[in-house]
Amino acid sequence: EDQVTQSPEALRLQEGESSSLNCSYTVSGLRGLFWYRQDPGKGPEFLFTLYSAGEEKEKERLKATLTKKESFLHITAPKPEDSATYLCAVDYGQNFVFGPGTRLSVLP
Amino acid sequence: EPEVTQTPSHQVTQMGQEVILRCVPISNHLYFYWYRQILGQKVEFLVSFYNNEISEKSEIFDDQFSVERPDGSNFTLKIRSTKLEDSAMYFCASSEDPSGSGGLNEQFFGPGTRLTVL
Numbered sequence: 001e002d003q004v005t006q007s008p009e010a011l012r013l014q015e016g017e018s019s020s021l022n023c024s025y026t027v028s029g030l031r032g033l034f035w036y037r038q039d040p041g042k043g044p045e046f047l048f049t050l051y052s053a054g055e056e057k058e059k060e061r062l063k064a065t066l067t068k069k070e071s072f073l074h075i076t077a078p079k080p081e082d083s084a085t086y087l088c089a090v091d092y093g094q095n096f097v098f099g100p101g102t103r104l105s106v107l108p
Numbered sequence: 109e110p111e112v113t114q115t116p117s118h119q120v121t122q123m124g125q126e127v128i129l130r131c132v133p134i135s136n137h138l139y140f141y142w143y144r145q146i147l148g149q150k151v152e153f154l155v156s157f158y159n160n161e162i163s164e165k166s167e168i169f170d171d172q173f174s175v176e177r178p179d180g181s182n183f184t185l186k187i188r189s190t191k192l193e194d195s196a197m198y199f200c201a202s203s204e205d206p207s208g209s210g211g212l213n214e215q216f217f218g219p220g221t222r223l224t225v226l
Binding site: 034036038041042043044045046049087089095096097098099100101 | 112141143149150151152153156164166199201214215216217218219220
């Protein structure tokens with residue numbers, strides 16, 4: 001069964017403590033992998049699209065990378081305002097599947 | 109900055125009633141989507157819409173659901189006979205139409221409509 005998983009489920013970091021979030025997928029025929037940020041009670045906010053293994057995208061303190069089976073979202077020197085749930089989603093043609101998310105808390 | 113808007117923000121209905129959720133996508137976007145998120149669960153794709161017809165739909169999007177673009181600005185999701193398990197946050201999204209990519213582009217999400225079925 002095609003699946004998208006994310007780890008860890010929750011992550012607490014001190015401000016400035018860099019870390020990585022993982023998104024693993026088992027779908028076949030990947031057309032693209034997306035990263036979103038979701039704040040409580042709001043809709044997902046687009047961050048990145050990755051299309052092929054080896055691709056990297058950066059935006060401020062965030063960097064997303066993609067391999068054939070997983071993607072990483074690296075957060076460098078996070079700030080409290082980076083606290084949110086980070087979602088990955090996969091488009092494989094027949095469907096658009098979201099992972100369950102990683103809930104990130106950055107403490108001052 | 110252009111944004112996707114949704115109305116109402118919260119809809120309460122009785123089981124068996126019909127509801128229509130409304131969305132105004134970003135004006136130059138051509139692809140439209142509906143998603144739902146049951147409280148505490150992941151975001152689930154329902155349907156995508158392009159050129160006045162459904163382009164993809166998930167297993168969740170059964171005969172109970174329908175979508176429509178009644179005019180040049182609104183995009184609606186109708187749930188014909190609501191069930192308790194339809195209670196969720198419903199998100200509308202839209203994206204541009206980059207040539208040759210079939211709508212594979214960043215999707216802008218609205219703030220959502222919280223549907224509560226009693």
